[in-house]
Amino acid sequence: MTDEKQTTYRIGPIRPPSEANSLLLQITEGCTWNRCKFCELYKHEGFKAFPVESIKRDIDVMAEYAEIASEYQREDGSWNKKAALEKLNHMTREEQNCYYLVYRWLAHGGENVFLQDGNSLAVKTERVLEILQYLRERLPSIKRVTTYGRAETLSKISADQYKELKAAGLDRIHSGFESGSDRVLELINKGVTSEQEITAGKHIREAGVELSVYFMPGIGGKTLSGENALETARVVSEINPDFVRIRTAVIKEGTGLWQDYLNGSYQLCSDNDKLTEIKLLIENTKNCTGLLASDHIINLLQEIQGSFDTDRQKMLSIIDEYFSMPEFRQKIFQLARRSGMVTRPSDLELLPTERLEKLARLAGSISEEAVWDRKINDMMFGYI
Numbered sequence: 001m002t003d004e005k006q007t008t009y010r011i012g013p014i015r016p017p018s019e020a021n022s023l024l025l026q027i028t029e030g031c032t033w034n035r036c037k038f039c040e041l042y043k044h045e046g047f048k049a050f051p052v053e054s055i056k057r058d059i060d061v062m063a064e065y066a067e068i069a070s071e072y073q074r075e076d077g078s079w080n081k082k083a084a085l086e087k088l089n090h091m092t093r094e095e096q097n098c099y100y101l102v103y104r105w106l107a108h109g110g111e112n113v114f115l116q117d118g119n120s121l122a123v124k125t126e127r128v129l130e131i132l133q134y135l136r137e138r139l140p141s142i143k144r145v146t147t148y149g150r151a152e153t154l155s156k157i158s159a160d161q162y163k164e165l166k167a168a169g170l171d172r173i174h175s176g177f178e179s180g181s182d183r184v185l186e187l188i189n190k191g192v193t194s195e196q197e198i199t200a201g202k203h204i205r206e207a208g209v210e211l212s213v214y215f216m217p218g219i220g221g222k223t224l225s226g227e228n229a230l231e232t233a234r235v236v237s238e239i240n241p242d243f244v245r246i247r248t249a250v251i252k253e254g255t256g257l258w259q260d261y262l263n264g265s266y267q268l269c270s271d272n273d274k275l276t277e278i279k280l281l282i283e284n285t286k287n288c289t290g291l292l293a294s295d296h297i298i299n300l301l302q303e304i305q306g307s308f309d310t311d312r313q314k315m316l317s318i319i320d321e322y323f324s325m326p327e328f329r330q331k332i333f334q335l336a337r338r339s340g341m342v343t344r345p346s347d348l349e350l351l352p353t354e355r356l357e358k359l360a361r362l363a364g365s366i367s368e369e370a371v372w373d374r375k376i377n378d379m380m381f382g383y384i
Contacts, residue, residue: 008094009058010050011101012116014041016174016212016245017295019146021108023062023101023139024116027055027131031118033150037189037256038178038219038249042118049123056134063138065102066110079107106141113139115147121173122153125161132168146172146210152192154200162207172210172242175200180235181227184220187266188257194235201239211241212293217277218249218269225273229280236308237286244281246294246304248274250380268373271300271334272323278304279319282312298383300337303344321345331363331372332356338379 010026029048031041072084084103088096113135121128136142147170154175179185180194197213204211213236220228236244251257251268260266269277282292288308292315294301301322304315322330322345329348336342336359341351348356366372 005064006057006061007092008098009061011097014118015114015116016146016148018212018245018293019112019114021105022112022114022146023105023110024114025055025058025062025131025135026050026116027128028117028120028123031150032122032153033119033191035189035191037187037260038216038251040252040254047119047122049127052127052130055131059131059135059138061098062102065099066106066139069099069103069106073106081107110139110141111143113142113145115145118148119150119153120147121149121157125157125164128170129164129168132165132170136169142169144171145169146174146212148174148176149200150192151175151177151197151200154204155192155196157200157203159203159206162204162209166207166209170209172212173204174212174214174245176214176247177232177235178214178216178219178247179228179232181220181224181231184224184228184231187221187224188219194231197235198238201235201241205239205241210243211239212243212245213239213241214245214247215281216247216249217274217281220269222267222269222273225269225277226280229277230284233281233284233286236281236288236290237284240288240290242290244285244288244290244292244308245296246278246292246299247296248298248300248380250298250384251377252381252384268370268377270369270373271376272330275300275319275322279316282308282315282319296383297340298380300334301344328360328363332359334376335359335363335379338376 011024012026012029015022015024027050030045032047034042034047068087069084072080074080087099091099132145154173177197178188178190180197182194185192185194201211215232249269251261257266261268285308291307292305294305301318304318306315325345333342333345333348336348336351342348366375
């Protein structure tokens with residue numbers, strides 16, 4: 001590339017864990033709402049939609065880096081990684097980031113692209129259609145394109161518009177519903193209603209676009225814990241999304257919910273409360289063939305995943321097995337899990353005796369329930 005050419009492209013701050021190997025194309029910045037009481041990600045920036053021509057230039061840079069990197073793929077499909085990455089030696093730090101992401105994307109198949117940021121479909125459908133068409137023309141290896149969307153925004157897009165987006169190459173939409181309870185949605189200032197969630201979901205599903213919604217066990221606090229799960233099960237049953245992804249609530253310092261907690265109007269849920277919510281969701285979701293996915297480290301039992309239709313009992317048995325453990329053993333597991341030491345309860349058997357004893361001493365030193373719940377919540381700050 002010459003100095004006259006654009007040699008970098010924008011990269012936004014977030015993407016779902018399921019898009020870890022996707023190429024990231026930023027078409028908007030920030031969030032149109034930006035007032036949820038549990039989120040602080042975009043608090044210091046306003047929403048911005050980038051011009052289509054600017055986005056096309058970013059795609060051009062990606063395509064050029066893809067052409068350069070592709071020279072180092074061998075005939076058998078393997079990569080000469082050392083030679084491919086030697087290109088980094090002659091680049092600025094920003095160029096290095098951009099080139100490496102494209103190389104890594106190609107090395108993982110070069111198939112998936114995620115459109116950033118938090119509410120990319122807030123722009124006119126015509127703009128997204130133009131971007132999708134250009135993206136697939138310049139990077140023909142793409143097989144799946146996904147994006148985030150707020151349910152309130154998604155509810156305003158018609159099924160016919162989604163069909164146009166599907167035809168142009170938009171395959172999946174991720175949406176943070178968080179809850180299906182109107183009282184919880186109001187509590188967290190989500191700026192959406194359960195009816196809007198259902199409208200959005202039905203339009204998306206009618207168009208044949210995959211829908212991945214997110215549920216936050218514990219986000220309603222102890223007062224609305226059961227309702228959070230049951231009303232979410234109602235919404236999921238109405239929509240039949242392709243995925244329901246579990247994102248255990250963590251109330252972080254600096255957020256509105258943290259202030260509610262400090263002033264006593266909000267009571268933290270325990271890990272067991274949140275697990276009970278997941279159980280209620282599984283038990284009460286009907287007529288859903290989608291998958292429950294527990295694809296984030298903040299979830300206590302990450303192995304709880306499967307089809308609502310065929311794996312319900314298997315998922316419930318995992319929860320029941322945990323609750324059959326002595327309460328003190330559950331607390332030791334919570335500490336070990338939140339410290340990153342284990343994945344499942346049986347992993348405790350693999351820990352050295354001295355480490356288990358240290359965890360037991362800490363668990364035994366905290367007897368007050370509210371203090372324990374605060375301890376576990378605070379241990380998860382680093383994961384979000």
